Amino acid sequence: MTATIDYNALSDDAFRAMVREFVETRYPEGVPRFAQHRVHWDEVKPWYFVQSAKGWICPTWPQEFGGMGLNAAKHLILIEEYERFGCARVNDIGPVMLGPLLIRHGTPEQQAHYLPRILSGQDVWAQGYSEPGAGSDLAAVRCSAERVGDEWVINGQKTWCTLGMDANWIFILARTDKSVKKQAGISFLLVPMDAPGVTVRPIRNLEMLEEFAEVFLDDVRVPADHIVGPVNGGWTVAKALLGHERVFIGAPRLSASALSRLKAMAQRTGAWDDPVFRDTYAGLQCDLHDLADLFETYVERLKTGAPIGADVASLKIFQSELYQRIAGVMMEVTGEESGHSHPFPGDSRQHAAGAWLAARPTTIFGGSTEIMRNMLAKAVLGLPG
Amino acid sequence: MIGFDLLELTDTQQMIVESTRAVVPGDGSLDRVRGLRFAAPGFDRAMMAVVAENGWPLLRVAESDGGLGLGVTEWCTLMRVLGAALVPEPVLSTVLAGALLGAALPDTVLAGETVLVTAWQDRDNGLDWTGGACAEGLTGAKRHVPGVAGADLFAVVTGQGLAVVPRDAGGLTIAQAETLDGGASGTLSFDATPAAFLPLPDVPALLDEATLAQSAYLLGISERALQITLDYLKVREQFGKPIGSFQALQHRATEMTVQLDLLRAAIFATARRIDAGASALQRMRDVSRCKRRAADLALHVAGEAVQMHGAMGITDEADIGLFVRKAMVEANILGSARVHRARFVSLLEEAAA
Ligand SMILES: Cc1cc2nc3c(=O)[nH]c(=O)nc-3n(C[C@H](O)[C@H](O)[C@H](O)COP(=O)(O)OP(=O)(O)OC[C@H]3O[C@@H](n4cnc5c(N)ncnc54)[C@H](O)[C@@H]3O)c2cc1C
Numbered sequence: 001m002t003a004t005i006d007y008n009a010l011s012d013d014a015f016r017a018m019v020r021e022f023v024e025t026r027y028p029e030g031v032p033r034f035a036q037h038r039v040h041w042d043e044v045k046p047w048y049f050v051q052s053a054k055g056w057i058c059p060t061w062p063q064e065f066g067g068m069g070l071n072a073a074k075h076l077i078l079i080e081e082y083e084r085f086g087c088a089r090v091n092d093i094g095p096v097m098l099g100p101l102l103i104r105h106g107t108p109e110q111q112a113h114y115l116p117r118i119l120s121g122q123d124v125w126a127q128g129y130s131e132p133g134a135g136s137d138l139a140a141v142r143c144s145a146e147r148v149g150d151e152w153v154i155n156g157q158k159t160w161c162t163l164g165m166d167a168n169w170i171f172i173l174a175r176t177d178k179s180v181k182k183q184a185g186i187s188f189l190l191v192p193m194d195a196p197g198v199t200v201r202p203i204r205n206l207e208m209l210e211e212f213a214e215v216f217l218d219d220v221r222v223p224a225d226h227i228v229g230p231v232n233g234g235w236t237v238a239k240a241l242l243g244h245e246r247v248f249i250g251a252p253r254l255s256a257s258a259l260s261r262l263k264a265m266a267q268r269t270g271a272w273d274d275p276v277f278r279d280t281y282a283g284l285q286c287d288l289h290d291l292a293d294l295f296e297t298y299v300e301r302l303k304t305g306a307p308i309g310a311d312v313a314s315l316k317i318f319q320s321e322l323y324q325r326i327a328g329v330m331m332e333v334t335g336e337e338s339g340h341s342h343p344f345p346g347d348s349r350q351h352a353a354g355a356w357l358a359a360r361p362t363t364i365f366g367g368s369t370e371i372m373r374n375m376l377a378k379a380v381l382g383l384p385g
Numbered sequence: 386m387i388g389f390d391l392l393e394l395t396d397t398q399q400m401i402v403e404s405t406r407a408v409v410p411g412d413g414s415l416d417r418v419r420g421l422r423f424a425a426p427g428f429d430r431a432m433m434a435v436v437a438e439n440g441w442p443l444l445r446v447a448e449s450d451g452g453l454g455l456g457v458t459e460w461c462t463l464m465r466v467l468g469a470a471l472v473p474e475p476v477l478s479t480v481l482a483g484a485l486l487g488a489a490l491p492d493t494v495l496a497g498e499t500v501l502v503t504a505w506q507d508r509d510n511g512l513d514w515t516g517g518a519c520a521e522g523l524t525g526a527k528r529h530v531p532g533v534a535g536a537d538l539f540a541v542v543t544g545q546g547l548a549v550v551p552r553d554a555g556g557l558t559i560a561q562a563e564t565l566d567g568g569a570s571g572t573l574s575f576d577a578t579p580a581a582f583l584p585l586p587d588v589p590a591l592l593d594e595a596t597l598a599q600s601a602y603l604l605g606i607s608e609r610a611l612q613i614t615l616d617y618l619k620v621r622e623q624f625g626k627p628i629g630s631f632q633a634l635q636h637r638a639t640e641m642t643v644q645l646d647l648l649r650a651a652i653f654a655t656a657r658r659i660d661a662g663a664s665a666l667q668r669m670r671d672v673s674r675c676k677r678r679a680a681d682l683a684l685h686v687a688g689e690a691v692q693m694h695g696a697m698g699i700t701d702e703a704d705i706g707l708f709v710r711k712a713m714v715e716a717n718i719l720g721s722a723r724v725h726r727a728r729f730v731s732l733l734e735e736a737a738a
Contacts, residue, residue, distance in 0.1 A: 135695050137623040160696045204701040206691070206709065269510065276727070324688065331684060331713065332723045335510025336529045336570070339714030341563040353565055353713055356684075360691050361699050368695065370633050 004063050008071050015074055019081040026050050027087060034086035036354045038211045041091050041124055041166035048090045048121045057119060058095040065103055065111065066119045072247070072302035083253055091163050094118035094125040098171055105188075105229045105237045114190070126167035126193075128158035128215055129238065135160075136371050138173070139182040139235065143217060145174035145189055147224070147231075152189060154197075154220040160365075164213030165202045168193050172217075173234050180232070188234035190226040191217070207357045208341075247298045247308060249366055250315030252291045258326040258359070259288055261349050262333065268350065271333045280329055287322050294318070310379035313372040320362035320369065327356040397455060398462045404439045405463065408432060409470040415704050418471045422567025426535025428473040433535075434497030436476055442494055442501070445484035445594070452487070456660035457594050461601035461652055468605025471711050473568055475532030477602060478502040481595045482540035485547055489583050491538065501549070504530045504573050505542035505592065512720050512728070514588060515544030523548060523556075523575035529718065533561055533571030541573070546582025554578050565710040593672040594659065596719040600672075600679035601652050603715055604645070607679075607686040610708040611641050614690045617697075617705075634693060641686055648678045670732050673725035680722040683712040 007015055028046035032039055041048075051057040059075050061067020070078065099118050102111055117123040134140040143156025158172055170191050177185030193200065197220035202210035229237035266272040266281065294315055301308060330352035331338040343351030363369040377383045394402065410417065421428055436442070444460055446452020460480060467476055482503045483490050493499040504527035507513040517525050523541060530539065541548045550557060556576035561569045615638060618629030628634060655671040663671070687709040691698035694705055720728070 130696070133622075135623060136628075137625075140623070206699050206701060206706050208701055212696075271723075274727075277723075328684060328688075331716070332680075332721050333510075335717045335721050335724075337509060338717060339564050339566075339570075341565050356713065360688070361696075363692060364695055364699065369692070370631070373633065 007068055008074055010074075012073070012077060016077050016081060019078050020085075022054065022056070023081060023085040023087060026054070027085060032088050034349060035088050036348045036351065036358060037207060037209055038163060039088040040163065044088050044090050045121060047088055051090070052119060052121050057090075057121070058099055061095075061099055061103060061115075065099075065115055067099075073299060076248070076251070076299060079248070079251070080253070083257070091124045091166055093127050093162070093167075094123060097127060098125050101171075101237065101240070102228065104240060107225075109225070110228065123169050124163075124167045126161045126164040126170040126213075126215070128161055128164075128170045128172035128191075130160045131157055132159055136368060139186065141173050141175055141186060143172060143174045144178075145176050145187060147176075148221075150224045151221045152224065152226065154189065154191065154217045154222065157214065157216050159214040160203070160212050161215055162212050164215055165200055165210065170198075170215060171228070173238055176234075177232050183235040185232055186234040186238075187231055188228040188237045189222065190228065191220060191222055195220050195222065197221075206360065207354070246312050247295075247302060247315065250291075250295060250298070250312065250319045252288060252295055252319060254359075254362070255288055255291060255319055255322045255326060258323055258330075258355055259284055261355065262326055262330050265330055265333050265350050265352065268344075269333055269335070277333065284322070284326055284329065287318075287325075291315075291318055291322060310375055313367070313376045313380075316366065317369050317372050317376075320359070323362055324356075324359045327352065327359040330355055394462070395458070397459050401455075401459050401462045402466055404441075405466045405470075407435050407439065408472055408474075409466060413470075415471060415707055418473060418707060421473055423563070424567075425569070426532070427564075427566075427568030428475065428532060428535055430500060430535050432474050433479070433500045436474060436479065437495055437497035441476060442479050442483040442490060444480050445591075446487050446490065450488035452483070456656070457597060458653065458656040458660055460594065460598045461656045464598045464602040465605040465608075468602035468715075469609040471566075471606065471609075471707055473566065475500070475502050475536070477595060477598055478531045480598070481591065484591050484594065485540055485542065485586055485588070486549070486583070487586065489547075489549070491549060494538065499537040500532065500535055501538040501540060502530060502532045502536045503542065503595075504539045505588075506530075510717070510721055510724055512592070512724060514542050514592065517541060517543035517575065518545030518580075518582070519577065521577035522580035523550065523578040525575060527573045527575075530571050530573055531718070532568070533559060533573075534569040539573060541575075541580070542588060543582070544585075546585055548580035548582055550578060550580055554580075564714045566707070566714045567710075568714070590665065590668065592719070593668050596676050596725075597652060597655055597659070597672050599715070599719045600648070600675040601656075603679040603683045603712070604648055604652060606708055606712050606715065607641075607648075607683050608645055610686050610690045610705060610712070611638070611645065613705050613708070614638070614693050617694055621695075628693070637689060637693075641682075641689060644678070644682050644685070648675070648682055651675050651678065666732060666735055670729060673720075673729045673732075676720055677722045677725040677729070680716040680725075683716045687712040 028050055031044055031047045056068055058067040059070045059078055063069040102114055129138055131141055145152040145154045154174055170193055172189050172191055173186050174189050175185055176187040197218040199216040200213050202213045205211050271277040334352040338352040440453055443452040444455050448454035479501055482501045494501045505514040506528045507516040517523055537552055539550050541550055556578040558574045559571050561571040564570055619627055621628050652675050655675055659668055690705050697703050698705055
């Protein structure tokens with residue numbers, strides 16, 4: 001990395017061309033493209049390191065912390081170009097979640113220690129919020145951290161940690177005060193996965209892949225300074241995270257990609273010539289365009305720095321459910337083949353079952369559809385209860 | 386295990402339910418089903434001997450031909466129980482072969498020594514069955530043959546007649562594909578395979594019956610998937626109460642119940658009408674209506690079941706996943722909802738004729 005560039009000052013077209021050139025010339029041989037599932041660290045790390053070497057692994061971090069300092073609009077262009085080329089998603093919990101959180105809430109020492117290690121790929125992070133008993137009701141976490149001398153002693157269980165088996169660090173929400181209101185007794189702690197007492201067990205998902213893991217913490221000791229934010233202030237630290245990621249989770253690209261795959265399937269199977277199918281397809285296409293327009297209104301807000309309210313839930317709800325509806329039509333169009341484990345020869349993009357299964361978690365993680373609707377009902381509609 | 390309370394069972398239906406005990410564990414355990422996945426042939430051949438002992442291959446064979454002479458109602462009753470238990474053996478296809486062959490059903494099948502399945506389908510996502518015959522015997526392909534990895538004999542349906550061919554028949558090649566439930570389905574390709582043709586029974590009627598039985602299998606899958614989900618809604622607590630207390634989930638659970646009530650009523654009313662000698666037109670319309678709802682509902686219930694289980698529903702460990710993957714495999718067998726809606730449309734005008 002040489003002199004820093006003010007990417008935001010470039011025209012959108014110039015920036016897009018720059019990103020396109022980068023992926024087309026530098027995307028590593030052997031790293032999957034258009035993968036329909038998460039790629040593990042061993043396979044994806046060359047791509048991480050290429051972005052790291054270019055100084056592009058943390059697009060949203062300010063440049064003084066080693067990021068690109070992209071505004072939301074430019075970040076979106078980057079994402080679009082990566083998707084267009086089919087770049088594999090890297091283990092991005094460090095760049096996307098922990099980094100911004102440390103930049104906001106970490107001490108200068110924590111920033112100086114952890115951020116460079118994310119930038120270089122030395123540390124791969126997992127997110128340890130959920131527990132068997134704390135999902136939608138996250139504030140119910142029971143994993144406890146007790147202050148003993150100058151250490152935290154941690155006991156409990158975390159679960160559903162995405163790519164947890166690839167990580168060498170995990171950040172967790174732990175209960176540090178049992179005597180107060182649930183939200184007020186939680187702290188945010190950083191735990192090395194190789195600490196004695198940490199056990200990771202991969203969980204096989206519905207696609208028969210090991211993409212998430214549970215993590216057991218049994219008398220795990222970490223130094224006192226492994227806390228981010230104040231003691232018992234972890235809830236605020238964790239909740240402040242979402243920022244513009246909330247908007248991006250509702251971006252139409254998953255549905256757009258699914259719809260183009262549906263079209264390919266329909267053309268292959270002959271459904272494309274059926275007016276009844278065309279009617280269904282047209283409905284989905286209209287939905288997609290409407291979603292794109294709704295998404296644009298949020299992108300505009302991000303550009304002008306206007307606050308993103310609870311109403312952004314509409315975006316996530318509609319996008320994830322549209323994705324599922326498109327996958328449902330794929331199942332019908334491809335007929336018996338949609339029950340096969342392996343995709344249509346040579347083209348994983350034409351695997352209806354893969355899409356149907358991959359679309360399931362989108363309405364569960366990042367706030368389930370039901371929780372989003374509850375939020376809309378209360379925070380936006382002002383309904384009682 | 387599943388509520389039959391909404392339906393009055395006749396004595397023969399009761400007998401059928403009793404006869405499943407050797408195949409379906411009384412405690413609802415799915416260990417056997419789980420254990421058979423992703424290892425050839427994807428089902429237990431020894432269990433097919435139990436199937437034969439139960440006389441199920443003879444279920445739709447007339448008593449005058451040495452069969453049980455039971456009706457479509459009994460076939461649907463059987464398949465519903467097997468669906469609820471996710472029984473992976475290709476029972477439906479064997480019963481269909483029996484119905485097609487009648488007195489010509491091979492003795493080895495009845496003795497439980499060989500496994501016989503039906504190969505009827507000419508093309509993907511279609512109901513055509515008349516292809517496959519040539520001057521030398523069999524030609525072309527029969528697709529989506531269930532239980533293909535463990536079958537010894539195939540009852541091949543063509544426009545020229547029925548043929549029973551062994552898996553090592555000359556000119557027969559078998560391409561297998563693993564299915565999401567851990568079984569396999571396959572395509573049989575024939576190249577001048579020698580065959581002696583037997584006369585054709587009323588194939589469209591028998592395929593319709595099989596389609597209705599398949600709908601009943603899907604009904605069983607969906608009913609049990611809902612039951613498991615309801616059990617989960619009662620025990621899973623968030624925010625200090627069972628998630629089943631949230632009306633957002635209650636209403637969606639009741640919607641599934643409404644749909645299942647419709648499907649159950651439609652399937653068994655259709656079965657009774659067929660048993661009472663329904664016309665071909667009535668039968669086709671009724672069967673397509675049932676299969677359309679059964680397929681749509683199976684995937685709807687599967688999706689809702691996953692959602693209501695939260696991340697637990699995304700795991701392979703949770704039993705609900707077995708139902709989800711089975712529903713995805715079975716929904717489109719014997720015609721997707723789309724195929725049957727299209728067939729229903731093609732019959733709309735004929736009602737007046
Ligand atoms: C693929 C995947 C990856 C994940 N990765 C991570 C990770 O890296 N780190 C991490 O910490 N967590 C992760 N999670 C966990 C995720 O955050 C939780 O799944 C989510 O919070 C929901 O919790 P739960 O699964 O326990 O479901 P539950 O909370 O048990 O919910 C079950 C069902 O009840 C509904 N429900 C709950 N409360 C209400 C209510 N009040 N009103 C109406 N309906 C309600 C839910 O919407 C859902 O349909 C991941 C999950 C998935 C599926």
